[in-house]
Amino acid sequence: MIIPWKELPTETLDSVIEGFVLREGTDYGEQERTLEQKVEDVRRQLKSGDVVLVWSELHETLNIMPRGQFRAGEEEIERPDY
Template identity: 80%
Template sequence: MIIPWKDLDRETLDNLIESFVLREGTDYGEQERSLTQKVDDVRRQLNSGEVVLVWSELHESVNIMPRGHFRE
């Protein structure tokens, strides 16, 4: 289920995005980027619709996924 991220409290959304970018195995290429830069990148992708915030009932977790990888 896609979560309407614009309805979330700003602090809640920030925490979800930070948790996502801090996950082990998240790759941002050869150049290291700051946490702020990574969070800004994800927020930009949410704004543009490139990625969506998704709730998994099976795993009882929230994830950020490319829109094309999510099937409603």
């Protein structure tokens, strides 16, 4: 289930994004980025609709994933109008 990120309190959203960034451990090559920069990158992706917040009822977890990886049933999810 997609969770509307705009409905989360700012502190909660920040914690979710920080947790995601710390778990991912993405290699940025020669130019290392700060946690704040990585968090802002993910926030930008949420705003653009490239990634979504997803609640897994099975695992009872909240995660961030690319929109293309998430499908609700058989329906394609449309990009939000931001």
